[in-house]
Amino acid sequence: DFGCGGGGFFALQAAKLVGDRGEIFAVDILKSVLNNVASRARSLGLENIVTVWSNLEVFGATKILDGSLDYGLLTNVLFQNKDPRTIIREAVRMLKLEGQLLIIDWKEGRFPLGPLPQDKVSPQTVRDIVAEFYLSEIASFDAGPFHYGIIFKKIRS
Known part of the structure; x- marks a missing residue:
C-alpha cells in the first residue's frame, strides 16, 4: 500500500x-502514520504488516526489492504530489512481471469534498x-x- x-x-x-x-508493506512518508498503522495492526493481531518509511517521489528510495511485489496499491496519492509520474515509476519498479497495480484517485470535477480540480x-x-x-x-x-479505479498489469520489466 504505497502512501x-x-x-x-x-x-x-x-x-x-x-x-x-x-x-503486506505499508509505505508512507510520515513516520507518525506508520506508527499508527503498526499499532493498529498489533491491536488486531496482524503480524504480516511491514511498515516502510519512504518518499515515493524519489526513485529507488523505497526499501523494497525491485520486482518483488505481486500487487501494488496507490489510493488517493497521486493528486497530493507534484509529479505523479515519479510515484508510478517507483511503484512499478517494485512489481513483479505480471504483477498488478491498482490506482484509485479523485474523479475530475468539483465536489463538496476532496482536492481542488487543478490538483x-x-x-x-x-x-x-x-x-x-x-x-x-x-x-x-x-x-x-x-473516485475512479484502474487496474494495470506489468507486462515487461
Missing part, C-alpha cells in the same frame, strides 16, 4: 485477506504515464461517486 495514510485501511484489510500466506490526476493522464512503464490496463471501474 497508506493514517488509518492504513487498505493495508490492514489486505493483511487480513492474505493471512499467513503473504506479507486532480485524470484517468487519461494515469493511462499515459503507465504506458511508459510497460503496464497494460486490465480493468477500470467507478470507485464511488468521487
Whole structure:
C-alpha cells in the first residue's frame, strides 16, 4: 500500500485477506502514520504488516526489492504530489512481471469534498504515464461517486 495514510485501511484489510500466506508493506512518508498503522495492526493481531518509511517521489528510495511485489496499491496519492509520474515509476519498479497495480484517485470535477480540480490526476493522464512503464490496463471501474479505479498489469520489466 504505497502512501497508506493514517488509518492504513487498505493495508490492514489486505493483511487480513492474505493471512499467513503473504506479507503486506505499508509505505508512507510520515513516520507518525506508520506508527499508527503498526499499532493498529498489533491491536488486531496482524503480524504480516511491514511498515516502510519512504518518499515515493524519489526513485529507488523505497526499501523494497525491485520486482518483488505481486500487487501494488496507490489510493488517493497521486493528486497530493507534484509529479505523479515519479510515484508510478517507483511503484512499478517494485512489481513483479505480471504483477498488478491498482490506482484509485479523485474523479475530475468539483465536489463538496476532496482536492481542488487543478490538483486532480485524470484517468487519461494515469493511462499515459503507465504506458511508459510497460503496464497494460486490465480493468477500470467507478470507485464511488468521487473516485475512479484502474487496474494495470506489468507486462515487461
